[in-house]
Amino acid sequence: MAKVNYPEEFAGFAITDTKDWNKPKYITYKPKTFGENDIDIEIECCGLCGSDIMTAKGGDHGWGSITLPQVVGHEIIGKVVKIGSKVTLHKLGDRVGLGAQAFACLNCNRCHNGNEQYCANGVTTYDGKYPDGYISQGGYASHVRAHEYMCFPIPEKLQSIHAASLCCAGLTVFSPLKRYIPKNLPNNEIPKVAIVGLGGLGHLAVQFCKALGADAYVFSRTDSKKAQSFELGAKGFIATGIDGWEKEYFDQFDLILNCAIGLSGLNIDAFLSILKVEGRFCSVGLPAADEKYNVSPFTFFGNGSCLCSSALGSREEAVELFNLAAENNIVPWVETIPISEEGCETALTRAWDGDVRYRFVFTEFDKAFGTGSA
Amino acid sequence: MAKVNYPEEFAGFAITDTKDWNKPKYITYKPKTFGENDIDIEIECCGLCGSDIMTAKGGDHGWGSITLPQVVGHEIIGKVVKIGSKVTLHKLGDRVGLGAQAFACLNCNRCHNGNEQYCANGVTTYDGKYPDGYISQGGYASHVRAHEYMCFPIPEKLQSIHAASLCCAGLTVFSPLKRYIPKNLPNNEIPKVAIVGLGGLGHLAVQFCKALGADAYVFSRTDSKKAQSFELGAKGFIATGIDGWEKEYFDQFDLILNCAIGLSGLNIDAFLSILKVEGRFCSVGLPAADEKYNVSPFTFFGNGSCLCSSALGSREEAVELFNLAAENNIVPWVETIPISEEGCETALTRAWDGDVRYRFVFTEFDKAFGTGSA
The missing domain is CATH 3.40.50.720 (NAD(P)-binding Rossmann-like Domain)
Structure with a gap:
């Protein structure tokens, strides 16, 4: 497997045709322009969410339009490998989580009231549109770029494969x-x-x-x-x-x-x-x-x-949920599967068939993308 | 017009066929068995509510089944002319209002929490079934019998024709x-x-x-x-x-x-x-x-x-609303019409056509039923 050419490019497994919703292909792509409040996460593992399938299916019994190629995945755990000049919430090397939302304006009534998940200018972690037209790409990938506010600190006590499922399903x-x-x-x-x-x-x-x-x-x-x-x-x-x-x-x-x-x-x-x-x-x-x-x-x-x-949750709620999970030993029941074209196909197919109790988490991203040395 | 043979009988204008939903006929009928907490109201006036029409239409574009003959009307204002042995909330001669609910058990969680309008054993003012099988009859009538708790004191400042519309529409x-x-x-x-x-x-x-x-x-x-x-x-x-x-x-x-x-x-x-x-x-x-x-x-x-x-409201809310209406000069816009077979037909027909701004109230019950001397 080729080592990803980060930071010039990210690599990921992308839906290229809604008919092949369960057969993502390896691609490389340019990340969004790096903003002052953005961080880059080198991904360690990523959960499979039902939304990934409904998005991948597009108009074929899914949620409608999708921009292709599309890397889905929004239950992301990884390490901070780059921080914008104004980032205050994270530092290099931190383990963080990213759920289904990558951006909110933080400047409207909704954001001010702890409801940034309903921000009218919010951008989803994948298949979302930034103001400059860039379409966001998700977590079946080597890296993901997101606003610091949308990334959550993960308590030490939680295993990454468990924290992953909490990022979207949990919240x-x-x-x-x-x-x-x-x-x-x-x-x-x-x-x-x-x-x-x-x-x-x-x-x-x-x-x-x-x-x-x-x-x-x-x-x-x-x-x-x-x-x-x-x-x-x-x-x-x-x-x-x-x-x-x-x-x-x-x-x-x-x-x-x-x-x-x-x-x-x-x-x-x-x-x-x-x-x-x-x-x-x-x-x-x-x-x-x-x-x-x-x-x-x-x-x-x-x-x-x-x-x-109800859609997702706020950052405040996310922080509370991770602490509550750590304190109360809340553990998602997960099945792990190494990420690859084959692994994606197996997991997406089985998840659609309800053949998992109860959540898939893709692992071994370092092997798939040649990362892990940062 | 014959004088009603109260207290043996009540008289009213009843739907006798859903096809004739707008042509109530004069009938007399036995009231329900008088309970210890019941009061009899000699009716002074009664508003026309959209529910009257939807009930009268039965399955013909209305709300479904209806027991015939049926006297509708649940925006009732009148005078207390009989009180049960355990009645404490009203005394003879009081002016009171009765809305769309004539009975609640007052003994369940919902009743205890100020939500008696959702009591599973509640009985509506008309076309409701009492435990003994008696079907309640409403306010296009000489009298109505109801549980004291469902009858509201009317502040002196409010005119009866205005208080009537507040009993159901208002609440x-x-x-x-x-x-x-x-x-x-x-x-x-x-x-x-x-x-x-x-x-x-x-x-x-x-x-x-x-x-x-x-x-x-x-x-x-x-x-x-x-x-x-x-x-x-x-x-x-x-x-x-x-x-x-x-x-x-x-x-x-x-x-x-x-x-x-x-x-x-x-x-x-x-x-x-x-x-x-x-x-x-x-x-x-x-x-x-x-x-x-x-x-x-x-x-x-x-x-x-x-x-x-939302359905109706609680007694507590009803009492508050009448006081608020009196204090704030809240006045329903009503058109009055003397009660009679002809008056009922005119008002029901025009109300169904939306030809009223905004509420009909039937009046002159004393003339129609020979009451008023109690």
Whole structure:
């Protein structure tokens, strides 16, 4: 394998055709112009996120347009190898994480209010457009360049392969749990959270619920993930394959975190009925662009519940989640696979088939790209 | 007109066939069994609510099943003429209001938490089923029987014809405004509320926003209600008939109260885009049973906004709203019409056609039913 010609070029495994969404090819490319607040990360490992697949599939049952060639990957752990002149948050040699967002303006209301994940000028870690037109490239690569604010310090106690999955999957579930698990319930009641779907997102949500003082109940179609749910710390498990399952749980839940990706099998009316008054059904797993909620205003009418999605999280939340994970021994269940064209194909294919419990992390980037000596 | 044979019977104008949803007929009927906490109200006037029409239409583009004959009407003002042995909240001769809910168990979590409008054992003022099977009958009638807790004291300063519309339309908009207008915005910012649709609900929402310290902006298809919006106290008016109207209002609103009844013309994506992060789109106008939101999880993804409905309000909120209305001179714009078969037909037909600004109130019940001497 050729050694990457850094810093002139980055190298990575790129989607070159949406039909070949699971067959990335080795390419080299110019990074974005280096900004005063940018850092370069030499990548040690990178998780595989469902978004990688939905992006790679483009309009073919994915999220729509994609600029090709495209290096996906936004669960990145690596070492800081270059810092811009105004960088204050990191120094050379630090181990840092980068999730799904590489840039925010830090100058708008949303950024000022700790909601930079909703910055209208934000740029995603891959397939995002910078003001100068450069299309961002992600973490199935030798290096990645990002704004310092979007890169998070990783506590020493966390292994890189575990920290990787926390960068996107972890933050995606942690932010809504942190925001929407009610505080100070009457009579010191413990909040009850329904986690719909036990996969890459759900298995982390169960663990974070516990760390945040809530009881997690896993809702899954069949009993197949029951034992694993309890192993992860769930307080209960409900199989939703039986009609009328919801009756027993009427008015019991403070929050539903929908970690399931497809909506087609989801009986939203049933789920909303298990919420307490003004409870929230929050989706974090995003389906193909053409899948929709088909929901009547009456559906919410019985309890004033609401439906929302949550995107990523803020830097503040990311820093808190990594510390919480280190303190509470929150460990993503990952399968590692050395990065290569073959490794990418195997992992993308198996992940799409649901054949992983629960998250792939690509490793051995030094061997693939000739890095590691910096 | 025959004098009603109260207390043996009540008399009212009833829907007898959903095809004749706008042609109620004079009937007499037995009231429900009188409970220890019940009161009888001799009705002075009653507002016409959109729910009356949607109920009367049954499955014919309405809300589905209806038990016939059915006396609708749930914006009731009248005089207490009988009280149960355990009644403590009212005394004979009091002027009271009754909205869309006639009973709640007052013994469940929801009732204990000031959310009795969501009590699973609640009974609506009309077409609701009591535990003994009795189907409740509403306010186009000589009298109505209801639980004391659901009846509200009316401040002396309010005219009955105005208080009537506040019992349902008023409470329906007041409760979500009270709950969801954010308090303590940074820099003492004044909350901005979008009121979608200026009709029976919307014209009250504009007035209550002002009383609650928020700025109301009316969103309507055309400019036809612009002058009236400002007359009601709106801070702004936006015509949504022009494509792209939303761009100018990106990230500006704390809350959207959807008072429009039909969903077909509503561009939810556009509306959600004007919300601030975690803002709320709350529907209070309920369309026909077959109309649905067709909304993608992605729609909420840009700002973490949420979609909900709100139903009625609590007693505590009702009491607050009547006092607020009296203090702030909040006056529903009503057109009165003497109750009779002909009066009902005229008002129901014109209300369905949108030919009223903004609310009908039936009056002269004493003449129709031979009451008034109690």
